[in-house]
Amino acid sequence: MTAPAAPIPRNDLIVCPHCDAAYTLARPGHGERAVCHRCHTVLIMPRRKAGLQIIALSVAIVILITAAAIFPFLSIAVAGAHNSVSILDAALAFSDGPLVVLSLATAALIIFVPLARVLLSLYVLVPIVMDRPPAPQAAQAFRLAEALRPWSMAEIFAIGCAVALVKISDLADVSFGPAFWMFAILVVLVVVQDNFLCRWSVWNALSKPAKS
C-alpha cells in the first residue's frame, strides 16, 4: 500500500495455494466448506460463532498450559526410590553440554510455541469478534501465529508420553500427576481450536478496514 498506485486486489477470485487452481469466489454458508476440486484442499470453512468458541477455547488453553507446566506430571517408583517430574523438567532433560540447545528447543515446541500461538490468536480475534477495528499489527501477529503452526507439538508430546509409559511400565511403577490429566485435555483443546479457525475468514476480516 505504500506504492504510489496501489494495485487493486481481485476479490472476485480465489486461488488454491497448493495447486494454483483459480475459482470465482462463492462464499459458502455457515457449516459448509469450499474445497479445491483439483487437490481437495479446504479453502474456506466458516462456522457460526466460531470466533467466540475459539476465544473461549484459547483462554482455557492458556490456563491449562500454565498449570500443566508447573504441576507434577509423571512420577515413578522402583524399589523405594522415587522421582516425579513436571513437563518443564521433561523438556529440560537434555542438560549436559551441546544438548542444552535441544532442551530449549523441546521446551519451546511443547510449551512456549503452543502458548504463543494461542496468545497471538486471542490478540487477533478478540477485536474482530467484538466488531472493533483490528488491533495494531494484527496482520503481523496472525502471520507469526500461522508460521509457528507446524512447530506447535503438544499433541506429539502427548503420544510420546504414551510410548514412554509403555517402555518403562514393566520396569517401574508409573503414576500420573494432576498435570498429566490437564495435558490430556489440553491436547484435545489445541487440536479443536486449530480446526475451528478459518484462515480465509480471518484474513478477510483483517483486510476490511484497510479498504474502506
Next chain:
Amino acid sequence: MERAEQTREVINARDLGVVACTRCLQVWPQGVQTCARCGRKLVQRDLKSLQRVWALWIIGFMCYIPANLYPMLRTRTLFYVQEDTIVGGAIELMHHGSIGVAAIILIASVVIPLAKFMAIAFLAISVTRPSTVSQSQRQLLYEVVEYIGRWSMIDIFVVAILSSLVQLKVLVAINPGLASLFFALSVIFTMLSAQAFDSRMIWDAQQQGKGQKQE
C-alpha cells in the same frame, strides 16, 4: 460445491494473469510484488524453491547419519553402563521378546525418516521431468510428508520423558545421548525442506505434459 464445476477444466491462476498470495489467499493482478494484506512476497512459481529443498534435504540427511551412529540413550545401573543406538536398542528389545515395541521403534525412527527423504527427493525430481505418477497422487504424497514430518519428533520427546523421569540416583538413570541432538536436527531440516517445496509445480508439469502429447 456445485457438481457442474467438477467436469469443467480447472484453470491455473497463472493462465488467468493473476497471482495469489500463498499465505492469505488474496488474489492480485500479475506483476504485483508483495501482498498488501499480509506482506508476503508474491511469486507466480517459486523457481528457486527446488534449490532450497535440496539444500535442506542434504543437511537433514547429513544429520541423520550421526543420529544412527551415536548412542540415543545411555542407561546407567548399579552394575553397568549401557549405550544404545536407535537400531541397537530395537534389536535389544527384540532379544527380550517385545517384538511389537521393537517394530514400532524401527518403523518410527528408521523406516519413516528414510521414506520421507525418498518422498521429498522423488517430488523434487518429478517436477523437473515427466512422471508416470499422477498429479493428485503426488499432491497426496506431499501432504502426507508434510503431515508426518512433525511426528518424527516423538522419538526426541520419548527420550526427554525417559531421561527426566528415570533418575533414581544410584539404582538406575537414563541419560540422552548425542544422537538425540542429530536426530532432532534431521527432523527439523526435513520439515523445512518439505515446507520449501512449492507444490504448485506439481500441477504445472501436468500441463506441460499435455501440451507435449498434443503436438
